[in-house]
Amino acid sequence: MTDFTQETIAAIATPAGKGGVGVIRVSGKRVSVIIELVLGRPIEARKAYFLPFFDRDGSILDSGIALFFPAPRSFTGEDVLELQAHGSPVILDLLLQRILSLGVRMARPGEFSERSFLNDKIDLAQAEAIADLIESSTIQAARSAQRSLQGDFSRLVNTLIDELIHLRMYVEAAIDFVDEDINFLSEGAIHVELSQLLQRLKQIQRTARQGCVLRDGLTVVIAGRPNAGKSSLLNLLSGRDAAIVTEFEGTTRDLLREFIQIDGMPLHVIDTAGLREGGDFIEKEGIRRAREAINHADLVLLMIDDRQAGNDDDLMLDWPSNLPVVRLRNKIDLTGREYRKLETDSGVEISMSVKTGAGVGILRQYLKQFAGYDNGAGDVFIARRRHLDALARADEAVANGLWQLEKNNAAELLAEDLRLAQSALSEITGAFTTEDLLDRVFGSFCIGK
Ligand SMILES: Nc1nc2c(ncn2[C@@H]2O[C@H](COP(=O)(O)OP(=O)(O)OP(=O)(O)O)[C@@H](O)[C@H]2O)c(=O)[nH]1
Ligand SMILES: [Mg+2]
Incomplete structure (x- = not known):
């Protein structure tokens, strides 16, 4: 009070x-x-x-x-x-x-x-939604922040917490009755309930991930050999003449960042220097920065001149192994290839032409799909990495608990995992907090909020 x-x-x-x-x-x-x-x-x-x-x-x-x-x-x-x-x-x-x-x-x-x-008056997720509402850069982000502020996200989380409390009571009762003839836990009911809980957790994680994309925007890096058409693509996506485009290799040296929207989905697009050996001191520094950007990307668009396609794997040798990469075979207006999306052994490949615009719609569609962004679904709530992290920990704990039950019939371990899951979820709404967490959350607000 x-x-x-x-x-x-x-x-x-x-x-x-x-x-x-x-x-x-x-x-x-x-x-x-x-x-x-x-x-x-x-x-x-x-x-x-x-x-x-x-x-x-x-x-x-x-x-x-x-x-x-x-x-x-x-x-x-x-x-x-x-x-x-x-x-x-x-x-x-x-x-x-x-x-x-x-x-x-x-x-x-x-x-x-x-x-x-x-x-x-409000819970922690709602307090964060106030800041996110004020800082939102797209209409969709503002709408989903509003939804979180109204408590949509918190209600989902609280429902899960209630279920966890119910399950914990059940499991703890079963532990106390261990001497009795009846073994509650060997009945199927608890397995079913745990599996359903996991399903719901996964669903909330999917929505929260979309909410996180809406709030922060994906970072997409355009990389590739010189002259492949990287800067041309940046200009096309941003709808303005942001980068210098010439027929000379090594035109771009600095990183160029543009904040764009695809149907309301925010994206940070970064154009980079063409990757190659040699070059002068300035170009070498540009390539070093390009690699740094690649290391921090959520997704890399590897731009390839379709006339020289096929020798680009060596470019990716020192890229992070789990980094999602899409190959863009550009300049198909010169090779006569059809525009299309292909799922190959080495990942997704889109044939396109920045010059004619062929295939660019497919690319835009793919970017939305990659982010899990669906502007038709009206039930996205804004979320932060902190929330995703808490949801992931809850998911891991419940999955582990289920495994302990199935493999080892270890009710005590299951009970402990359910407790962990509950406290992870409670961090989202702030039912369980530390001073450090509050400092981090409120310290990033403006004065007067
Ligand atoms: N025919 C054709 N030309 C293209 C296409 N895309 C880009 N170009 C041309 O290719 C040349 C290089 O384009 P840039 O966008 O500067 O290429 P880049 O990858 O940024 O090159 P660097 O900055 O040097 O690494 C320019 O002359 C562009 O007009 C395309 O789809 N078709
Ligand atoms: Mg360029």
């Missing part, structure tokens, strides 16, 4: 700079004092008042709207005051200084949301 020993905090909640309106937010016990001294009169809860804001000497700093949300029916769960002044950085600063002089301190980044979490 609300801890009234907490300090009162304040911050400018609107972005820095000039605007029509600027909002200052205050939360904590001293809100009543601020109302008395800055507004000079009491105001009723949740009603808008147009009032002067007074400085210490009784002069008027500004006039604007004041709103009072008494605890616990406020965003933070504490007394909250919002002052809407004119959006002048100078006025807002004076007003903030006036409030800070009354026993209030500046809020840390994310502190309003953190108090909201600590006072059980």
Whole structure:
């Protein structure tokens, strides 16, 4: 519940700079004092008042709207005051200084949301969704952040936690009754329930992975020999003349990054220097950077001039072994090959021409498929790597528990695995947290959130 020993905090909640309106937010016990001294009169809860804001000497700093949300029916769960002044950085600063002089301190980044979490107004996944909503760069990302904020993701996780609690009770009861004739665990029911739980975990992981792609965007690196058409592809995908394209080998040296969207799916596309031996000092450095980008890619588009196809495996010798690579056989307008997608022994291959645009639709489609992105499905919620990690740990624990049961009939080990799975899932909603986790989550918020 609300801890009234907490300090009162304040911050400018609107972005820095000039605007029509600027909002200052205050939360904590001293809100009543601020109302008395800055507004000079009491105001009723949740009603808008147009009032002067007074400085210490009784002069008027500004006039604007004041709103009072008494605890616990406020965003933070504490007394909250919002002052809407004119959006002048100078006025807002004076007003903030006036409030800070009354026993209030500046809020840390994310502190309003953190108090909201600590006072059980929202859970951790919802708090993160607030930050993700504000930072979302596509409409789809904003929509899915909104879904997480409404609690869609948390509800799914909580359902799984409830099932785990139920299963733990069952297994622990079975352990206690071990001397009895009946062996609960040898019945099929628990196997079925565990398998179903695993299925649901996998389904949530799939959706969460999509949510993570929506939030962070995949990093796709275009690599290949000089002159294959890498920079031409970057320009085509980004829809602008981002990179220099010439008929000379070794045109690109620096890494070029473009942020693009395919039907609302965000992608970071990186164009790189053509890979070859030799070259001058500058080109060598470009190639070193290209390799570094390849090492950090989620997916590499290996661009091949179709006229020289067939000798590109050596390029990949020192690439990470599990790195997904798609071969793009470019310039089919010169070789007469049909555009198409092929699943070969060495992976997916798309024949295309950047020049005519043939096959580019297939590439776009493939990128969406690779990311597991389906803009038709409206039930994606925003998710973070932290959530994926927790889901993966829960999955591993349940799978391991099931295995212990089937192979060794080891009920104690199963019980321990179910406990681990439950605590992993509880990290998502913050039912189980550490101070370190909270610092990491809220430290990345802006001030005033
Ligand atoms: N005919 C044809 N020419 C293409 C195609 N794609 C690219 N080119 C041409 O190939 C040449 C090289 O293209 P770039 O995009 O600069 O190739 P790159 O892979 O970035 O080359 P480097 O930066 O030197 O590594 C240019 O003259 C392009 O116009 C294609 O599909 N068909
Ligand atoms: Mg280039």
